[in-house]
Every structure is written in C-alpha cells, then in structure tokens.
Amino acid sequence: MARGDVNRVKIHYPGQDEDFIVFLDSVEDYQKWRSDKSVPLAHVVASFKIFITQNRGAQGMLEGASHSQLENEFGTSNEDEVVKQILEKGNLQEFEMSERHGNTNDSNGPLSNSSFVGR
Template identity: 45%
Template sequence: MARGNTDYTKVIYNGKNGQTFVTMVDSVDDLEKWKKDPSVPLAQVVSSFQVFTSHQAGAQGLMDTAPNNVLESEFGTAKQEECIKHIMKNGSPQIKTIPERQGNTNLSNGSL
C-alpha cells in the first residue's frame, strides 16, 4: 500500500534577529476561518500545540521545538497557545506535499 502523497500546512513567522517560527495547522481554510472568527477552538485548527524554530536556518531547515527563553524573548510569553495564536495571525501559510512512497510488498522475489 502506498504511503504519503498528502498535504500538510505550516504557518511561518519571521521574528526578530532572523529567527523563524513555525506551527502546523490542519488546512489553510481552517486557518482563514479562525482568523475571521477567533472563537473557533484552536484544537479544530492546529495539528500540533508546539512552536518550532529552525535556529536562523529558514523554514526549510531542520525544526526543533522552540525553547521557552526564545519564545519569551520573541512573543513576551512562553505559553505555547499564545505564541501559536500570534504566529497564526501574523505568519504566512505554506502548503507542502509529502511525496508518495511505495514499500516492497514481496520480499520473496529477491529484491530489496
């Protein structure tokens, strides 16, 4: 069975000092609905309640969970929910597609 071939959406926010912050959302449509009506629960919009940073390597580099001191410095709070809200309001969405991959389904044919 093929795996992958799905879309994921991340919201990218370029902060001070070249820091890039990223959070994952379910879709751009859900993000736009939340922007118009912030009473929509965040759980219906975000994929993960974590803020990631690439340590000045841009939004395409390896992502680490943003440390609390970096969040405090950038957003004035280390609360993930408040930081995610700020990123979603002021960041720009980017849709990526995970490429499809096919695993070997018959190992007895001698190919690995």
C-alpha cells in the first residue's frame, strides 16, 4: 500500500431502486456483531450515514440516502433499523482509498505568489 492509502470497509446492499452503502470501522467488529447482536452498532459502523450509488453498483458516486428512499426500500426511515438490515443482508467489500494531502506534483516546487514575480 502506498503512503497515504487507507483500507476501507463497506457493506453494499443492492436494493430494488437504489444500491445502498454503509461504511464500517473494521471487519473484526462487523464479524463480532454478526454473531453477537449485543455488540453496539456504534462500534461496528464508521457512521450512521447511509449512502446510495444511483444504481451504479458498489462503485458509483455516493450521496446520502433520503428518508423517502429508505422508507421505499426498507419500510422504515429509522436509520438504526436500516443500518442493521444492510449489515445483515449486504455484501462485505474492502477497498483501498487514496488519501491526498498537499501538493501532488512535487516537481513544481513550492507554489507561492513570490515565484511569479518578474515574469
């Protein structure tokens, strides 16, 4: 893994109208929760935010799911209940996510207004 890359884990749930995604903190906590529902969900999920991919599968552009989308697919807009359903019925996927910080082209040298003086 390159410097700055982060392993992320998500659960992908292919719904009727939309594909839903929930991000996890770790595979180990997820597996513990699968066998022991007394494990708090807060220890399993990275956040209680549920994303959709606009029918583009597990790799589509993510946006937050609306209450009506949750209601249409899961019969409830209660995010805790929806997260549980996604965790129980979805597919675990690990992926690498590049974290970019600072200047990505080091050959440019420092970028400041003073480097353009006199040009």
